[in-house]
Amino acid sequence: MIYSRIAAVATASSPRLLKAAFSLDPAKRILLYSGVVQHYKFCNYYVIVSRVLEVFRNAASELDPKLAVNPGPYPVSSWGSWRHPGRGGTRASLLLLDLQDRKKGFAVPRKINVALIGYQFMGKAHSNAYRQMSCFFDSDAIPVMKVICGRSEAGVKAAAAKYGWEEWSTSWEEVVRRKDIDVVDVSTPGDSHMPISIAAAKAGKTILCEKPLANTLGEARKMLAAVQKAGVLHMICHNYRKAPAVTLAQKLIADGTLGKIHHFRGTYLQDWPVDPEFPLYWRFDKVKSGSGALGDLASHVTDLARFLVGEISEVSATLETFVKERPLVDDPKKKGKVTVDDASLALVRFANGAIGTIEATRFAPGRKNYNRFEINASKGSLVFNLERLNELDLYLRDDPAYARGFRNIMVTEPVHPYWKWWPAGHIIGYEHTFTHVVYDLMQAIVQNKQPSPNFEDGIRNQAVLEAMEKSSKSKKWVRV
Numbered sequence: 001m002i003y004s005r006i007a008a009v010a011t012a013s014s015p016r017l018l019k020a021a022f023s024l025d026p027a028k029r030i031l032l033y034s035g036v037v038q039h040y041k042f043c044n045y046y047v048i049v050s051r052v053l054e055v056f057r058n059a060a061s062e063l064d065p066k067l068a069v070n071p072g073p074y075p076v077s078s079w080g081s082w083r084h085p086g087r088g089g090t091r092a093s094l095l096l097l098d099l100q101d102r103k104k105g106f107a108v109p110r111k112i113n114v115a116l117i118g119y120q121f122m123g124k125a126h127s128n129a130y131r132q133m134s135c136f137f138d139s140d141a142i143p144v145m146k147v148i149c150g151r152s153e154a155g156v157k158a159a160a161a162k163y164g165w166e167e168w169s170t171s172w173e174e175v176v177r178r179k180d181i182d183v184v185d186v187s188t189p190g191d192s193h194m195p196i197s198i199a200a201a202k203a204g205k206t207i208l209c210e211k212p213l214a215n216t217l218g219e220a221r222k223m224l225a226a227v228q229k230a231g232v233l234h235m236i237c238h239n240y241r242k243a244p245a246v247t248l249a250q251k252l253i254a255d256g257t258l259g260k261i262h263h264f265r266g267t268y269l270q271d272w273p274v275d276p277e278f279p280l281y282w283r284f285d286k287v288k289s290g291s292g293a294l295g296d297l298a299s300h301v302t303d304l305a306r307f308l309v310g311e312i313s314e315v316s317a318t319l320e321t322f323v324k325e326r327p328l329v330d331d332p333k334k335k336g337k338v339t340v341d342d343a344s345l346a347l348v349r350f351a352n353g354a355i356g357t358i359e360a361t362r363f364a365p366g367r368k369n370y371n372r373f374e375i376n377a378s379k380g381s382l383v384f385n386l387e388r389l390n391e392l393d394l395y396l397r398d399d400p401a402y403a404r405g406f407r408n409i410m411v412t413e414p415v416h417p418y419w420k421w422w423p424a425g426h427i428i429g430y431e432h433t434f435t436h437v438v439y440d441l442m443q444a445i446v447q448n449k450q451p452s453p454n455f456e457d458g459i460r461n462q463a464v465l466e467a468m469e470k471s472s473k474s475k476k477w478v479r480v
């Protein structure tokens, strides 16, 4: 309850509360205040306001029941709960707070030191997730942004300062060996997933690896063998499973609302390299990336198909490379060969009898990040579109005939998955799916059980991708 008083000190929303808060021991007051200030630095302003509103109410009811009034325009119950200020605060102040808490027998979250390898696109998305998680979610483990790693000293140094990492490094080999690191996050191109993950497993670290798990099924198998031998926790970052609407879709399927699934229709469309002058960077190089749209986009759709419908047993696919050569990154006057697909298109059969399509392309002008699926089943249908990720369209055949039609569910209520963010209807976006990944990872660490999805999912996914490649070459159906 001591944290409740932070709010009173910070907001000064009520003169009576303020007086009560100032009756605290002055040393504690200063420490608590510094905790709040630090949260201002790391969290979104609105997070602080929402936290403060709720703890204000807690403090109010504790100090004087008459003060337990709704403090703001929003229903307080939708703000979630607040148990600990989490990461933040000066190190000295947090240490002292922890010591005080431990003495009093309060549960103090475990600090989980993270090393993030890769600092660009996914490096930024994961950094944001580590920073935000404990601002919104209560967990008995909270990530500490210990060290970020990349190849360019200037780049990684700047990223560390910008994203809020304590340290930076240019050697992942050194970082994964560090005794003070608990989690290694592999956010580099596919060719380095295997060496980094295997070294991290040998060093006993929990691993979060970006998708696809590896560049080949063979590499992915070696990675799974390494984490199983080492007995460490492992997770693959298929973040779209963690969009609340997708998790809700899975629930509606698992609880039988939708009935027996007949069709899965998944598309993931982008358009960024349609211009043939777009340079030949690592995503067009099979050695670095394993494949093109297949591993980049179809792997996400495959994960959604597996998550929602079940295992894929057979595929018939075609892959195409529309632009065969592109300008070299370092010497744009020269061209180099594109060695991956620009698009992949597959018919799939599921083990449970459902059939589906998985289409992925980087050549759909106007489609920026169009990740959409439709599921048709015996009792109804479901539609999700990442570009409207707070919504799920549901059609149920059991509805009265006069009211039948697709209903649009805003998946933003406190009853919905991962809804610890804002009051109902205050929508979230792409980056929040990564925060949900980090939250699930922290919960898995607390419970010491494998997170989901993990390297086993990564392997099954990779097996589907490999079957699609084989099918494209042989022009035949291929069993997974």
Ligand SMILES: NC(=O)c1ccc[n+]([C@@H]2O[C@H](COP(=O)([O-])OP(=O)(O)OC[C@H]3O[C@@H](n4cnc5c(N)ncnc54)[C@H](O)[C@@H]3O)[C@@H](O)[C@H]2O)c1
Residues within 6 Å of the ligand: 117, 118, 119, 120, 121, 122, 123, 149, 150, 151, 152, 172, 187, 188, 189, 190, 192, 210, 211, 212, 237, 238, 239, 295, 296
């Ligand atoms: N989950 C998703 O939605 C999603 C989205 C995009 C990319 N990804 C995956 O994330 C991974 C990274 O993709 P990205 O888009 O962030 O790439 P990027 O090019 O933006 O960043 C790659 C980073 O890896 C670093 N790096 C490369 N080789 C390294 C090495 N040997 N040692 C240390 N650092 C190294 C680079 O310095 C860079 O910081 C890929 O596996 C990709 O498929 C996932």
